[in-house]
Each structure stands twice: as structure tokens, then as C-alpha cells.
Amino acid sequence: GAGVSQSPRYKVAKRGQDVALRCDPISGHVSLFWYQQALGQGPEFLTYFQNEAQLDKSGLPSDRFFAERPEGSVSTLKIQRTQQEDSAVYLCASSSIGRTNTEAFFGQGTRLTVV
Amino acid sequence: AQRVTQPEKLLSVFKGAPVELKCNYSYSGSPELFWYVQYSRQRLQLLLRHISRESIKGFTADLNKGETSFHLKKPFAQEEDSAMYYCALSPYSGAGSYQLTFGKGTKLSVIP
Numbered sequence: 001g002a003g004v005s006q007s008p009r010y011k012v013a014k015r016g017q018d019v020a021l022r023c024d025p026i027s028g029h030v031s032l033f034w035y036q037q038a039l040g041q042g043p044e045f046l047t048y049f050q051n052e053a054q055l056d057k058s059g060l061p062s063d064r065f066f067a068e069r070p071e072g073s074v075s076t077l078k079i080q081r082t083q084q085e086d087s088a089v090y091l092c093a094s095s096s097i098g099r100t101n102t103e104a105f106f107g108q109g110t111r112l113t114v115v
Numbered sequence: 116a117q118r119v120t121q122p123e124k125l126l127s128v129f130k131g132a133p134v135e136l137k138c139n140y141s142y143s144g145s146p147e148l149f150w151y152v153q154y155s156r157q158r159l160q161l162l163l164r165h166i167s168r169e170s171i172k173g174f175t176a177d178l179n180k181g182e183t184s185f186h187l188k189k190p191f192a193q194e195e196d197s198a199m200y201y202c203a204l205s206p207y208s209g210a211g212s213y214q215l216t217f218g219k220g221t222k223l224s225v226i227p
Binding site: 003004031033035040041042043044045048056058059091103104105106107108109 | 158159160203216217218
């Protein structure tokens, strides 16, 4: 495809509801990253995949957040029992090789609003 | 833990005037520094990285390890430079975009 694709673009969830956010990386990209961007803030790192392996999940804010990439391409970020503080834009990025020295391309993001 | 500080939330300059977007960082090791830009209704994209030592769209940034700064500069601002600019740090030199820490961003507005 033309770039990293995220869906849905917008999601409104009632507090306590579970949500799933999807990321389609650029075809062939090995590395995939998730970031959370709260209003007025810069993006904050959540988790990193290399192919299907989740190598770093140090940024996930709580055990309500879970990410997977079972076949090493599409990734899903799941948030269980959403709370108001989860309202943010969730960004996905992918890059072509392992960690080293390469550019990550960002998706448009999913704006999650928890009411 | 690493931190990136962008002291200006908003910077307004006239077209043709010089631009300097400030970025300071704190990290004990040897990080890699980046500038990202987000134009209106577009996705976040890499503008430049310190290891490349490139000039992109007339912008340059020099890493000053003594002052722990990575300010973004352009001698003559253009209207199309109006955007949100984020300074970012990766704790692993040469690791590309892994585990980036971003500043809060500076909105640059170029006045015609």
C-alpha cells in the first residue's frame, strides 16, 4: 500500500468498553511500533514488534493494554475496560529492517475518545 | 530516563525571517536525535536526524552534546513551513526510530 494504514480513524467508546485498534504496516516492514499521543503532548512509546515477536512492551501503561502481531504483518492494539484517561491518538509506525538506523513511517492514527 | 524539552509551544515568525526551534534533551548515554514534522491534516514524518547531517527543506540541526541541545534552524522561513515540529530522541545510537522519546512539540506559524 501507499503507507501505514490505521483503522478506525475515530473511535468513541463508553467507559468500561473494550476496543481494538488495527494497524496495517507497509508491506515487508519488519519493525512495528505503537505510540500514544494525548492532547497537547508528544507521542509516547508503547510497544515494539520485530516480525511477530513483541520485543519491548515497557511503555504499555497498564495490563489493560495488549498488543499482538500474530503473523508479523497486521497488528492490533487492544484496550480492555477503557477509562477516560485512555482518550488519545494511537499512532502506529513501521520500518523496513530491524532496529538499526532506519526511518519509521507513521500512520494517520486512531483518535480514541472514552466517554 | 531520557527527556526531551521543547520550551516553546508556539512560535510565530514572518515570512523570510530566520527560524530557530529549540530542543534540549537529557540522557546519560549517546542518543540519536531527530526532528519530526506534522503538516496540517497529514501524518507525522521524519524531517531530519543528526547522524545524517543533511539539510532538508532548508532546515538544519546540529547536535551540541555540551549543551545537550538539538535546535532546528532555517535562515528564511516560508509559509509552507507552518506545521507542528517534534524533537525526538532514541536511546540507541544508530537504532533508527526505536523507542523514541518525543518532546511536546512546537507549532510554527509563518506569517505572510
